[in-house]
Amino acid sequence: MSDPLSVAIVGAGPAGLSAALWLKQLGYAPFVLEAAEAPGGILRFNFLANEWVLGQHGLTGTEMSARFVAHAEAAGIPIACTSSVQRLVPVPNGWRLFLHDGTPRHAAAVIVATGLRYRRPEALATVAGIGQLSASELAYGPFAFRDLDLCQGKTVLIVGGGDNAFENAKMVAELGGCAIILCRSRPRAQRQLHEAVERFADRIRVVMHATLRAVRREAGKLVAQWQTAPDKAEAAAVDRLHVLIGYAPNSEWLATALGDTATALARDEAGYLITDRWGRTPLLRLYAAGDLVERDFPNVVSALASGARAAKAVDIDLSNR
Ligand SMILES: Cc1cc2nc3c(=O)[nH]c(=O)nc-3n(C[C@H](O)[C@H](O)[C@H](O)COP(=O)(O)OP(=O)(O)OC[C@H]3O[C@@H](n4cnc5c(N)ncnc54)[C@H](O)[C@@H]3O)c2cc1C
Incomplete structure:
Protein backbone atom coordinates (compact mmCIF):
# COMPACT_ATOMS: atom_id res chain seq x y z
CA MET A 1 0.00 0.00 0.00
CA SER A 2 1.42 3.42 -0.92
CA ASP A 3 1.87 6.24 1.60
CA PRO A 4 -1.07 8.66 1.90
CA LEU A 5 -0.67 11.80 -0.21
CA SER A 6 0.41 14.92 1.69
CA VAL A 7 -1.84 17.97 1.53
CA ALA A 8 -0.70 21.33 2.90
CA ILE A 9 -3.17 23.61 4.63
CA VAL A 10 -2.12 27.19 5.22
CA GLY A 11 -3.95 28.75 8.18
CA ALA A 12 -5.12 26.97 11.35
CA GLY A 13 -8.49 28.68 11.83
CA PRO A 14 -11.85 26.89 11.67
CA ALA A 15 -11.68 26.52 7.85
CA GLY A 16 -8.13 25.15 7.76
CA LEU A 17 -8.69 22.76 10.68
CA SER A 18 -11.97 21.54 9.20
CA ALA A 19 -10.26 20.89 5.84
CA ALA A 20 -7.45 19.04 7.62
CA LEU A 21 -9.86 16.85 9.59
CA TRP A 22 -11.85 15.89 6.50
CA LEU A 23 -8.68 15.12 4.55
CA LYS A 24 -7.45 12.92 7.38
CA GLN A 25 -10.74 11.00 7.38
CA LEU A 26 -10.55 10.69 3.59
CA GLY A 27 -7.17 8.95 3.89
CA TYR A 28 -4.70 11.78 3.22
CA ALA A 29 -1.78 13.09 5.27
CA PRO A 30 -2.68 16.74 5.89
CA PHE A 31 -0.25 19.12 7.61
CA VAL A 32 -1.16 22.61 8.77
CA LEU A 33 1.08 25.68 8.63
CA GLU A 34 0.06 28.59 10.87
CA ALA A 35 1.76 31.99 10.89
CA ALA A 36 0.63 32.94 14.42
CA GLU A 37 2.17 31.62 17.62
CA ALA A 38 -0.96 29.55 18.34
CA PRO A 39 -3.59 27.79 16.21
CA GLY A 40 -7.33 28.56 16.27
CA GLY A 41 -7.67 31.55 13.93
CA ILE A 42 -9.30 34.90 14.55
CA LEU A 43 -11.94 33.04 16.55
CA ARG A 44 -9.38 32.87 19.39
CA PHE A 45 -9.98 36.59 19.88
CA ASN A 46 -13.73 36.37 20.21
CA PHE A 47 -14.12 36.76 23.96
CA LEU A 48 -17.93 36.63 23.94
CA ALA A 49 -20.19 33.66 24.68
CA ASN A 50 -21.54 32.17 21.45
CA GLU A 51 -25.25 32.28 20.63
CA TRP A 52 -24.99 31.37 16.95
CA VAL A 53 -23.10 28.15 16.32
CA LEU A 54 -25.31 25.11 16.85
CA GLY A 55 -24.14 22.82 19.63
CA GLN A 56 -21.55 25.28 20.99
CA HIS A 57 -23.92 27.29 23.15
CA GLY A 58 -22.31 29.42 25.83
CA LEU A 59 -18.72 28.79 24.78
CA THR A 60 -16.64 31.85 23.99
CA GLY A 61 -14.94 31.98 20.60
CA THR A 62 -11.66 31.35 22.45
CA GLU A 63 -13.09 28.15 23.96
CA MET A 64 -14.65 27.05 20.68
CA SER A 65 -11.38 27.46 18.79
CA ALA A 66 -9.56 25.48 21.52
CA ARG A 67 -12.04 22.63 20.91
CA PHE A 68 -11.42 22.71 17.16
CA VAL A 69 -7.66 22.59 17.72
CA ALA A 70 -7.96 19.75 20.26
CA HIS A 71 -10.06 17.72 17.79
CA ALA A 72 -7.52 18.17 14.98
CA GLU A 73 -4.63 17.30 17.29
CA ALA A 74 -6.45 14.22 18.61
CA ALA A 75 -6.79 13.09 14.98
CA GLY A 76 -2.99 13.24 14.72
CA ILE A 77 -2.84 16.24 12.38
CA PRO A 78 0.48 18.10 12.69
CA ILE A 79 0.04 21.86 13.17
CA ALA A 80 3.22 23.94 12.86
CA CYS A 81 2.88 27.43 14.37
CA THR A 82 5.00 30.52 13.59
CA SER A 83 5.30 28.91 10.21
CA SER A 84 4.63 30.67 6.93
CA VAL A 85 5.11 29.94 3.25
CA GLN A 86 7.64 32.11 1.44
CA ARG A 87 7.37 30.47 -1.97
CA LEU A 88 4.85 28.22 -3.61
CA VAL A 89 6.06 26.56 -6.80
CA PRO A 90 3.89 24.37 -9.05
CA VAL A 91 5.51 21.01 -9.83
CA PRO A 92 4.16 18.16 -11.99
CA ASN A 93 2.73 16.22 -9.03
CA GLY A 94 1.47 19.12 -6.91
CA TRP A 95 3.27 21.97 -5.15
CA ARG A 96 6.65 22.62 -3.63
CA LEU A 97 6.45 24.88 -0.59
CA PHE A 98 9.41 26.78 0.82
CA LEU A 99 8.80 27.77 4.42
CA HIS A 100 9.99 30.93 6.20
CA ASP A 101 13.23 29.18 7.25
CA GLY A 102 13.89 27.84 3.75
CA THR A 103 12.68 24.30 4.53
CA PRO A 104 11.17 22.71 1.39
CA ARG A 105 7.98 20.63 1.67
CA HIS A 106 6.06 18.78 -1.00
CA ALA A 107 2.27 18.57 -1.15
CA ALA A 108 -0.01 16.96 -3.71
CA ALA A 109 -2.42 19.86 -3.12
CA VAL A 110 -2.55 23.07 -1.09
CA ILE A 111 -5.58 24.58 0.65
CA VAL A 112 -5.25 28.23 1.59
CA ALA A 113 -7.38 29.31 4.57
CA THR A 114 -5.66 32.43 5.86
CA GLY A 115 -8.80 34.34 6.79
CA LEU A 116 -9.14 38.05 7.49
CA ARG A 117 -7.42 40.57 9.69
CA TYR A 118 -8.91 43.54 11.50
CA ARG A 119 -8.14 46.90 9.98
CA ARG A 120 -5.93 48.53 12.57
CA GLY A 246 -13.83 46.14 9.29
CA TYR A 247 -11.52 43.51 7.91
CA ALA A 248 -9.15 42.85 5.04
CA PRO A 249 -8.43 39.41 3.53
CA ASN A 250 -4.99 37.87 4.15
CA SER A 251 -4.22 37.19 0.49
CA GLU A 252 -1.20 39.40 -0.30
CA TRP A 253 1.27 36.78 0.96
CA LEU A 254 -0.09 34.36 -1.64
CA ALA A 255 0.58 36.74 -4.52
CA THR A 256 4.15 37.16 -3.24
CA ALA A 257 4.71 33.42 -2.68
CA LEU A 258 3.40 32.53 -6.14
CA GLY A 259 5.48 35.13 -7.98
CA ASP A 260 4.62 35.22 -11.70
CA THR A 261 2.18 32.32 -11.28
CA ALA A 262 -0.05 34.66 -9.23
CA THR A 263 -1.32 36.31 -12.41
CA ALA A 264 -3.52 33.24 -12.91
CA LEU A 265 -5.16 33.72 -9.48
CA ALA A 266 -8.54 35.43 -9.37
CA ARG A 267 -9.07 38.04 -6.64
CA ASP A 268 -11.78 40.66 -6.32
CA GLU A 269 -10.97 44.35 -5.84
CA ALA A 270 -10.82 43.94 -2.05
CA GLY A 271 -8.40 41.00 -2.27
CA TYR A 272 -10.82 38.12 -1.58
CA LEU A 273 -9.96 35.00 -3.57
CA ILE A 274 -12.44 33.89 -6.20
CA THR A 275 -12.93 30.15 -6.52
CA ASP A 276 -15.49 27.76 -7.91
CA ARG A 277 -18.13 26.52 -5.48
CA TRP A 278 -15.79 23.73 -4.32
CA GLY A 279 -12.99 26.13 -3.42
CA ARG A 280 -10.89 25.45 -6.54
CA THR A 281 -8.76 28.40 -7.65
CA PRO A 282 -7.80 28.69 -11.33
CA LEU A 283 -4.43 27.13 -10.39
CA LEU A 284 -4.31 23.35 -10.53
CA ARG A 285 -4.46 21.71 -7.08
CA LEU A 286 -4.60 25.04 -5.26
CA TYR A 287 -7.78 25.55 -3.23
CA ALA A 288 -9.07 28.22 -0.87
CA ALA A 289 -11.56 28.12 2.00
CA GLY A 290 -13.09 30.12 4.83
CA ASP A 291 -13.32 33.87 5.32
CA LEU A 292 -10.69 34.40 2.62
CA VAL A 293 -13.31 33.50 0.01
CA GLU A 294 -16.42 34.61 1.93
CA ARG A 295 -16.89 38.33 1.46
CA ASP A 296 -20.62 38.47 2.12
CA PHE A 297 -21.17 36.43 5.25
CA PRO A 298 -18.02 35.38 7.12
CA ASN A 299 -18.79 33.13 10.09
CA VAL A 300 -17.67 29.96 11.84
CA VAL A 301 -20.30 27.71 10.30
CA SER A 302 -19.53 28.70 6.71
CA ALA A 303 -15.78 28.48 7.43
CA LEU A 304 -16.14 24.89 8.70
CA ALA A 305 -18.32 23.99 5.71
CA SER A 306 -16.04 25.54 3.11
CA GLY A 307 -13.02 23.77 4.63
CA ALA A 308 -14.90 20.49 4.29
CA ARG A 309 -15.84 21.28 0.66
CA ALA A 310 -12.26 22.14 -0.29
CA ALA A 311 -11.09 18.86 1.27
CA LYS A 312 -13.70 16.95 -0.71
CA ALA A 313 -12.64 18.76 -3.90
CA VAL A 314 -9.03 17.72 -3.26
CA ASP A 315 -10.21 14.13 -2.88
CA ILE A 316 -12.27 14.24 -6.09
CA ASP A 317 -9.43 15.81 -8.09
CA LEU A 318 -6.65 13.58 -6.74
CA SER A 319 -8.76 10.44 -7.15
CA ASN A 320 -9.23 11.34 -10.84
CA ARG A 321 -5.59 12.13 -11.52
C1 LIG B 1 -14.64 39.29 17.78
C2 LIG B 1 -15.17 38.27 16.82
C3 LIG B 1 -16.46 37.83 16.96
C4 LIG B 1 -16.97 36.88 16.08
N1 LIG B 1 -18.22 36.41 16.31
C5 LIG B 1 -18.68 35.39 15.57
C6 LIG B 1 -19.92 34.78 15.89
O1 LIG B 1 -20.58 35.15 16.85
N2 LIG B 1 -20.36 33.77 15.11
C7 LIG B 1 -19.64 33.34 14.03
O2 LIG B 1 -20.07 32.39 13.37
N3 LIG B 1 -18.47 33.91 13.69
C8 LIG B 1 -17.97 34.91 14.44
N4 LIG B 1 -16.76 35.48 14.13
C9 LIG B 1 -16.12 35.14 12.85
C10 LIG B 1 -15.34 33.83 12.86
O3 LIG B 1 -14.40 33.85 13.90
C11 LIG B 1 -14.66 33.66 11.50
O4 LIG B 1 -15.64 33.66 10.48
C12 LIG B 1 -13.86 32.35 11.41
O5 LIG B 1 -12.87 32.32 12.41
C13 LIG B 1 -13.20 32.23 10.03
O6 LIG B 1 -12.39 31.11 9.98
P1 LIG B 1 -11.18 31.00 8.94
O7 LIG B 1 -10.50 29.73 9.25
O8 LIG B 1 -11.66 31.24 7.57
O9 LIG B 1 -10.22 32.22 9.25
P2 LIG B 1 -9.44 32.62 10.57
O10 LIG B 1 -10.16 32.18 11.78
O11 LIG B 1 -9.14 34.06 10.41
O12 LIG B 1 -8.08 31.78 10.48
C14 LIG B 1 -7.08 32.11 9.56
C15 LIG B 1 -5.75 31.67 10.12
O13 LIG B 1 -4.74 31.84 9.12
C16 LIG B 1 -3.58 32.37 9.72
N5 LIG B 1 -2.77 33.05 8.70
C17 LIG B 1 -2.97 34.28 8.14
N6 LIG B 1 -2.02 34.51 7.21
C18 LIG B 1 -1.21 33.43 7.19
C19 LIG B 1 -0.06 33.05 6.43
N7 LIG B 1 0.46 33.86 5.50
N8 LIG B 1 0.52 31.85 6.66
C20 LIG B 1 0.00 31.00 7.60
N9 LIG B 1 -1.08 31.30 8.34
C21 LIG B 1 -1.69 32.50 8.14
C22 LIG B 1 -4.11 33.31 10.78
O14 LIG B 1 -3.14 33.56 11.78
C23 LIG B 1 -5.29 32.50 11.31
O15 LIG B 1 -4.91 31.64 12.36
C24 LIG B 1 -16.19 36.40 15.01
C25 LIG B 1 -14.88 36.84 14.86
C26 LIG B 1 -14.37 37.75 15.78
C27 LIG B 1 -12.93 38.16 15.66
Whole structure:
Protein backbone atom coordinates (compact mmCIF):
# COMPACT_ATOMS: atom_id res chain seq x y z
CA MET A 1 0.00 0.00 0.00
CA SER A 2 1.42 3.42 -0.92
CA ASP A 3 1.87 6.24 1.60
CA PRO A 4 -1.07 8.66 1.90
CA LEU A 5 -0.67 11.80 -0.21
CA SER A 6 0.41 14.92 1.69
CA VAL A 7 -1.84 17.97 1.53
CA ALA A 8 -0.70 21.33 2.90
CA ILE A 9 -3.17 23.61 4.63
CA VAL A 10 -2.12 27.19 5.22
CA GLY A 11 -3.95 28.75 8.18
CA ALA A 12 -5.12 26.97 11.35
CA GLY A 13 -8.49 28.68 11.83
CA PRO A 14 -11.85 26.89 11.67
CA ALA A 15 -11.68 26.52 7.85
CA GLY A 16 -8.13 25.15 7.76
CA LEU A 17 -8.69 22.76 10.68
CA SER A 18 -11.97 21.54 9.20
CA ALA A 19 -10.26 20.89 5.84
CA ALA A 20 -7.45 19.04 7.62
CA LEU A 21 -9.86 16.85 9.59
CA TRP A 22 -11.85 15.89 6.50
CA LEU A 23 -8.68 15.12 4.55
CA LYS A 24 -7.45 12.92 7.38
CA GLN A 25 -10.74 11.00 7.38
CA LEU A 26 -10.55 10.69 3.59
CA GLY A 27 -7.17 8.95 3.89
CA TYR A 28 -4.70 11.78 3.22
CA ALA A 29 -1.78 13.09 5.27
CA PRO A 30 -2.68 16.74 5.89
CA PHE A 31 -0.25 19.12 7.61
CA VAL A 32 -1.16 22.61 8.77
CA LEU A 33 1.08 25.68 8.63
CA GLU A 34 0.06 28.59 10.87
CA ALA A 35 1.76 31.99 10.89
CA ALA A 36 0.63 32.94 14.42
CA GLU A 37 2.17 31.62 17.62
CA ALA A 38 -0.96 29.55 18.34
CA PRO A 39 -3.59 27.79 16.21
CA GLY A 40 -7.33 28.56 16.27
CA GLY A 41 -7.67 31.55 13.93
CA ILE A 42 -9.30 34.90 14.55
CA LEU A 43 -11.94 33.04 16.55
CA ARG A 44 -9.38 32.87 19.39
CA PHE A 45 -9.98 36.59 19.88
CA ASN A 46 -13.73 36.37 20.21
CA PHE A 47 -14.12 36.76 23.96
CA LEU A 48 -17.93 36.63 23.94
CA ALA A 49 -20.19 33.66 24.68
CA ASN A 50 -21.54 32.17 21.45
CA GLU A 51 -25.25 32.28 20.63
CA TRP A 52 -24.99 31.37 16.95
CA VAL A 53 -23.10 28.15 16.32
CA LEU A 54 -25.31 25.11 16.85
CA GLY A 55 -24.14 22.82 19.63
CA GLN A 56 -21.55 25.28 20.99
CA HIS A 57 -23.92 27.29 23.15
CA GLY A 58 -22.31 29.42 25.83
CA LEU A 59 -18.72 28.79 24.78
CA THR A 60 -16.64 31.85 23.99
CA GLY A 61 -14.94 31.98 20.60
CA THR A 62 -11.66 31.35 22.45
CA GLU A 63 -13.09 28.15 23.96
CA MET A 64 -14.65 27.05 20.68
CA SER A 65 -11.38 27.46 18.79
CA ALA A 66 -9.56 25.48 21.52
CA ARG A 67 -12.04 22.63 20.91
CA PHE A 68 -11.42 22.71 17.16
CA VAL A 69 -7.66 22.59 17.72
CA ALA A 70 -7.96 19.75 20.26
CA HIS A 71 -10.06 17.72 17.79
CA ALA A 72 -7.52 18.17 14.98
CA GLU A 73 -4.63 17.30 17.29
CA ALA A 74 -6.45 14.22 18.61
CA ALA A 75 -6.79 13.09 14.98
CA GLY A 76 -2.99 13.24 14.72
CA ILE A 77 -2.84 16.24 12.38
CA PRO A 78 0.48 18.10 12.69
CA ILE A 79 0.04 21.86 13.17
CA ALA A 80 3.22 23.94 12.86
CA CYS A 81 2.88 27.43 14.37
CA THR A 82 5.00 30.52 13.59
CA SER A 83 5.30 28.91 10.21
CA SER A 84 4.63 30.67 6.93
CA VAL A 85 5.11 29.94 3.25
CA GLN A 86 7.64 32.11 1.44
CA ARG A 87 7.37 30.47 -1.97
CA LEU A 88 4.85 28.22 -3.61
CA VAL A 89 6.06 26.56 -6.80
CA PRO A 90 3.89 24.37 -9.05
CA VAL A 91 5.51 21.01 -9.83
CA PRO A 92 4.16 18.16 -11.99
CA ASN A 93 2.73 16.22 -9.03
CA GLY A 94 1.47 19.12 -6.91
CA TRP A 95 3.27 21.97 -5.15
CA ARG A 96 6.65 22.62 -3.63
CA LEU A 97 6.45 24.88 -0.59
CA PHE A 98 9.41 26.78 0.82
CA LEU A 99 8.80 27.77 4.42
CA HIS A 100 9.99 30.93 6.20
CA ASP A 101 13.23 29.18 7.25
CA GLY A 102 13.89 27.84 3.75
CA THR A 103 12.68 24.30 4.53
CA PRO A 104 11.17 22.71 1.39
CA ARG A 105 7.98 20.63 1.67
CA HIS A 106 6.06 18.78 -1.00
CA ALA A 107 2.27 18.57 -1.15
CA ALA A 108 -0.01 16.96 -3.71
CA ALA A 109 -2.42 19.86 -3.12
CA VAL A 110 -2.55 23.07 -1.09
CA ILE A 111 -5.58 24.58 0.65
CA VAL A 112 -5.25 28.23 1.59
CA ALA A 113 -7.38 29.31 4.57
CA THR A 114 -5.66 32.43 5.86
CA GLY A 115 -8.80 34.34 6.79
CA LEU A 116 -9.14 38.05 7.49
CA ARG A 117 -7.42 40.57 9.69
CA TYR A 118 -8.91 43.54 11.50
CA ARG A 119 -8.14 46.90 9.98
CA ARG A 120 -5.93 48.53 12.57
CA PRO A 121 -6.08 52.15 13.76
CA GLU A 122 -3.08 52.79 11.47
CA ALA A 123 -5.69 52.85 8.68
CA LEU A 124 -6.84 56.13 10.27
CA ALA A 125 -3.38 57.69 9.89
CA THR A 126 -4.87 61.02 8.78
CA VAL A 127 -6.57 61.47 12.18
CA ALA A 128 -4.39 63.99 14.04
CA GLY A 129 -3.24 62.79 17.46
CA ILE A 130 -4.40 59.17 17.13
CA GLY A 131 -0.82 57.91 17.23
CA GLN A 132 -0.33 59.46 20.70
CA LEU A 133 -3.08 57.45 22.40
CA SER A 134 -2.20 54.71 24.88
CA ALA A 135 -3.65 51.18 24.98
CA SER A 136 -5.97 52.23 27.84
CA GLU A 137 -7.43 54.99 25.64
CA LEU A 138 -7.62 53.24 22.26
CA ALA A 139 -8.73 49.70 21.39
CA TYR A 140 -9.42 48.14 18.01
CA GLY A 141 -11.02 44.96 16.73
CA PRO A 142 -11.48 42.19 19.30
CA PHE A 143 -9.70 44.19 21.99
CA ALA A 144 -12.59 46.66 22.00
CA PHE A 145 -14.65 43.73 23.33
CA ARG A 146 -12.03 42.29 25.69
CA ASP A 147 -11.56 45.59 27.53
CA LEU A 148 -15.24 46.31 28.09
CA ASP A 149 -14.83 46.46 31.87
CA LEU A 150 -12.91 49.68 31.33
CA CYS A 151 -16.06 51.21 29.80
CA GLN A 152 -18.33 51.03 32.86
CA GLY A 153 -19.97 54.42 33.23
CA LYS A 154 -17.65 55.90 30.57
CA THR A 155 -18.25 57.58 27.24
CA VAL A 156 -16.79 55.72 24.28
CA LEU A 157 -16.39 57.02 20.75
CA ILE A 158 -16.78 54.12 18.32
CA VAL A 159 -15.55 54.50 14.74
CA GLY A 160 -17.30 52.09 12.35
CA GLY A 161 -20.76 51.20 11.10
CA GLY A 162 -20.86 47.41 10.95
CA ASP A 163 -22.09 44.70 13.32
CA ASN A 164 -19.04 45.01 15.57
CA ALA A 165 -19.45 48.76 16.05
CA PHE A 166 -23.16 48.49 16.88
CA GLU A 167 -22.70 45.46 19.14
CA ASN A 168 -19.86 47.22 20.94
CA ALA A 169 -22.03 50.31 21.53
CA LYS A 170 -24.86 48.16 22.86
CA MET A 171 -22.50 46.46 25.31
CA VAL A 172 -21.06 49.76 26.50
CA ALA A 173 -24.63 51.00 27.14
CA GLU A 174 -25.50 47.79 29.02
CA LEU A 175 -22.55 48.55 31.30
CA GLY A 176 -24.01 51.95 32.09
CA GLY A 177 -21.76 53.80 29.68
CA CYS A 178 -22.54 56.02 26.71
CA ALA A 179 -21.42 55.59 23.12
CA ILE A 180 -21.15 57.78 20.07
CA ILE A 181 -20.94 55.78 16.84
CA LEU A 182 -19.31 57.59 13.94
CA CYS A 183 -20.43 56.06 10.62
CA ARG A 184 -18.67 57.31 7.51
CA SER A 185 -21.27 55.77 5.19
CA ARG A 186 -24.60 54.00 5.57
CA PRO A 187 -24.36 51.62 8.58
CA ARG A 188 -24.20 47.94 7.58
CA ALA A 189 -25.06 46.48 10.98
CA GLN A 190 -27.79 43.85 11.06
CA ARG A 191 -31.37 44.82 11.93
CA GLN A 192 -31.35 43.37 15.47
CA LEU A 193 -28.35 45.49 16.37
CA HIS A 194 -29.96 48.64 14.97
CA GLU A 195 -33.00 47.88 17.13
CA ALA A 196 -30.83 47.28 20.19
CA VAL A 197 -29.07 50.59 19.64
CA GLU A 198 -32.44 52.33 19.26
CA ARG A 199 -33.53 50.88 22.62
CA PHE A 200 -30.58 52.69 24.18
CA ALA A 201 -31.35 55.99 22.43
CA ASP A 202 -30.63 57.87 25.68
CA ARG A 203 -27.11 56.38 25.81
CA ILE A 204 -26.10 55.77 22.21
CA ARG A 205 -25.89 58.38 19.51
CA VAL A 206 -25.30 57.40 15.88
CA VAL A 207 -23.67 60.13 13.78
CA MET A 208 -24.01 59.56 10.05
CA HIS A 209 -21.55 60.61 7.32
CA ALA A 210 -18.99 61.44 9.99
CA THR A 211 -15.22 61.37 9.48
CA LEU A 212 -12.98 61.51 12.53
CA ARG A 213 -10.38 64.26 12.10
CA ALA A 214 -8.50 64.69 15.38
CA VAL A 215 -8.15 63.46 18.96
CA ARG A 216 -6.38 65.28 21.78
CA ARG A 217 -6.09 64.94 25.54
CA GLU A 218 -7.65 67.67 27.63
CA ALA A 219 -8.38 67.72 31.39
CA GLY A 220 -8.24 63.94 31.78
CA LYS A 221 -10.48 63.31 28.77
CA LEU A 222 -10.06 62.78 25.05
CA VAL A 223 -11.53 65.48 22.88
CA ALA A 224 -12.54 64.00 19.53
CA GLN A 225 -13.36 66.13 16.51
CA TRP A 226 -15.21 64.96 13.42
CA GLN A 227 -16.75 66.37 10.27
CA THR A 228 -20.14 65.56 8.81
CA ALA A 229 -19.80 67.95 5.85
CA PRO A 230 -16.96 70.13 4.49
CA ASP A 231 -18.24 73.09 6.54
CA LYS A 232 -19.68 71.17 9.48
CA ALA A 233 -17.50 69.98 12.37
CA GLU A 234 -18.38 68.74 15.83
CA ALA A 235 -16.42 67.75 18.93
CA ALA A 236 -17.10 65.75 22.09
CA ALA A 237 -15.20 64.81 25.23
CA VAL A 238 -14.95 61.02 25.59
CA ASP A 239 -13.03 58.54 27.75
CA ARG A 240 -12.04 55.98 25.13
CA LEU A 241 -11.84 55.42 21.40
CA HIS A 242 -12.80 52.09 19.81
CA VAL A 243 -11.85 51.51 16.18
CA LEU A 244 -14.03 48.89 14.47
CA ILE A 245 -13.53 49.58 10.79
CA GLY A 246 -13.83 46.14 9.29
CA TYR A 247 -11.52 43.51 7.91
CA ALA A 248 -9.15 42.85 5.04
CA PRO A 249 -8.43 39.41 3.53
CA ASN A 250 -4.99 37.87 4.15
CA SER A 251 -4.22 37.19 0.49
CA GLU A 252 -1.20 39.40 -0.30
CA TRP A 253 1.27 36.78 0.96
CA LEU A 254 -0.09 34.36 -1.64
CA ALA A 255 0.58 36.74 -4.52
CA THR A 256 4.15 37.16 -3.24
CA ALA A 257 4.71 33.42 -2.68
CA LEU A 258 3.40 32.53 -6.14
CA GLY A 259 5.48 35.13 -7.98
CA ASP A 260 4.62 35.22 -11.70
CA THR A 261 2.18 32.32 -11.28
CA ALA A 262 -0.05 34.66 -9.23
CA THR A 263 -1.32 36.31 -12.41
CA ALA A 264 -3.52 33.24 -12.91
CA LEU A 265 -5.16 33.72 -9.48
CA ALA A 266 -8.54 35.43 -9.37
CA ARG A 267 -9.07 38.04 -6.64
CA ASP A 268 -11.78 40.66 -6.32
CA GLU A 269 -10.97 44.35 -5.84
CA ALA A 270 -10.82 43.94 -2.05
CA GLY A 271 -8.40 41.00 -2.27
CA TYR A 272 -10.82 38.12 -1.58
CA LEU A 273 -9.96 35.00 -3.57
CA ILE A 274 -12.44 33.89 -6.20
CA THR A 275 -12.93 30.15 -6.52
CA ASP A 276 -15.49 27.76 -7.91
CA ARG A 277 -18.13 26.52 -5.48
CA TRP A 278 -15.79 23.73 -4.32
CA GLY A 279 -12.99 26.13 -3.42
CA ARG A 280 -10.89 25.45 -6.54
CA THR A 281 -8.76 28.40 -7.65
CA PRO A 282 -7.80 28.69 -11.33
CA LEU A 283 -4.43 27.13 -10.39
CA LEU A 284 -4.31 23.35 -10.53
CA ARG A 285 -4.46 21.71 -7.08
CA LEU A 286 -4.60 25.04 -5.26
CA TYR A 287 -7.78 25.55 -3.23
CA ALA A 288 -9.07 28.22 -0.87
CA ALA A 289 -11.56 28.12 2.00
CA GLY A 290 -13.09 30.12 4.83
CA ASP A 291 -13.32 33.87 5.32
CA LEU A 292 -10.69 34.40 2.62
CA VAL A 293 -13.31 33.50 0.01
CA GLU A 294 -16.42 34.61 1.93
CA ARG A 295 -16.89 38.33 1.46
CA ASP A 296 -20.62 38.47 2.12
CA PHE A 297 -21.17 36.43 5.25
CA PRO A 298 -18.02 35.38 7.12
CA ASN A 299 -18.79 33.13 10.09
CA VAL A 300 -17.67 29.96 11.84
CA VAL A 301 -20.30 27.71 10.30
CA SER A 302 -19.53 28.70 6.71
CA ALA A 303 -15.78 28.48 7.43
CA LEU A 304 -16.14 24.89 8.70
CA ALA A 305 -18.32 23.99 5.71
CA SER A 306 -16.04 25.54 3.11
CA GLY A 307 -13.02 23.77 4.63
CA ALA A 308 -14.90 20.49 4.29
CA ARG A 309 -15.84 21.28 0.66
CA ALA A 310 -12.26 22.14 -0.29
CA ALA A 311 -11.09 18.86 1.27
CA LYS A 312 -13.70 16.95 -0.71
CA ALA A 313 -12.64 18.76 -3.90
CA VAL A 314 -9.03 17.72 -3.26
CA ASP A 315 -10.21 14.13 -2.88
CA ILE A 316 -12.27 14.24 -6.09
CA ASP A 317 -9.43 15.81 -8.09
CA LEU A 318 -6.65 13.58 -6.74
CA SER A 319 -8.76 10.44 -7.15
CA ASN A 320 -9.23 11.34 -10.84
CA ARG A 321 -5.59 12.13 -11.52
C1 LIG B 1 -14.64 39.29 17.78
C2 LIG B 1 -15.17 38.27 16.82
C3 LIG B 1 -16.46 37.83 16.96
C4 LIG B 1 -16.97 36.88 16.08
N1 LIG B 1 -18.22 36.41 16.31
C5 LIG B 1 -18.68 35.39 15.57
C6 LIG B 1 -19.92 34.78 15.89
O1 LIG B 1 -20.58 35.15 16.85
N2 LIG B 1 -20.36 33.77 15.11
C7 LIG B 1 -19.64 33.34 14.03
O2 LIG B 1 -20.07 32.39 13.37
N3 LIG B 1 -18.47 33.91 13.69
C8 LIG B 1 -17.97 34.91 14.44
N4 LIG B 1 -16.76 35.48 14.13
C9 LIG B 1 -16.12 35.14 12.85
C10 LIG B 1 -15.34 33.83 12.86
O3 LIG B 1 -14.40 33.85 13.90
C11 LIG B 1 -14.66 33.66 11.50
O4 LIG B 1 -15.64 33.66 10.48
C12 LIG B 1 -13.86 32.35 11.41
O5 LIG B 1 -12.87 32.32 12.41
C13 LIG B 1 -13.20 32.23 10.03
O6 LIG B 1 -12.39 31.11 9.98
P1 LIG B 1 -11.18 31.00 8.94
O7 LIG B 1 -10.50 29.73 9.25
O8 LIG B 1 -11.66 31.24 7.57
O9 LIG B 1 -10.22 32.22 9.25
P2 LIG B 1 -9.44 32.62 10.57
O10 LIG B 1 -10.16 32.18 11.78
O11 LIG B 1 -9.14 34.06 10.41
O12 LIG B 1 -8.08 31.78 10.48
C14 LIG B 1 -7.08 32.11 9.56
C15 LIG B 1 -5.75 31.67 10.12
O13 LIG B 1 -4.74 31.84 9.12
C16 LIG B 1 -3.58 32.37 9.72
N5 LIG B 1 -2.77 33.05 8.70
C17 LIG B 1 -2.97 34.28 8.14
N6 LIG B 1 -2.02 34.51 7.21
C18 LIG B 1 -1.21 33.43 7.19
C19 LIG B 1 -0.06 33.05 6.43
N7 LIG B 1 0.46 33.86 5.50
N8 LIG B 1 0.52 31.85 6.66
C20 LIG B 1 0.00 31.00 7.60
N9 LIG B 1 -1.08 31.30 8.34
C21 LIG B 1 -1.69 32.50 8.14
C22 LIG B 1 -4.11 33.31 10.78
O14 LIG B 1 -3.14 33.56 11.78
C23 LIG B 1 -5.29 32.50 11.31
O15 LIG B 1 -4.91 31.64 12.36
C24 LIG B 1 -16.19 36.40 15.01
C25 LIG B 1 -14.88 36.84 14.86
C26 LIG B 1 -14.37 37.75 15.78
C27 LIG B 1 -12.93 38.16 15.66
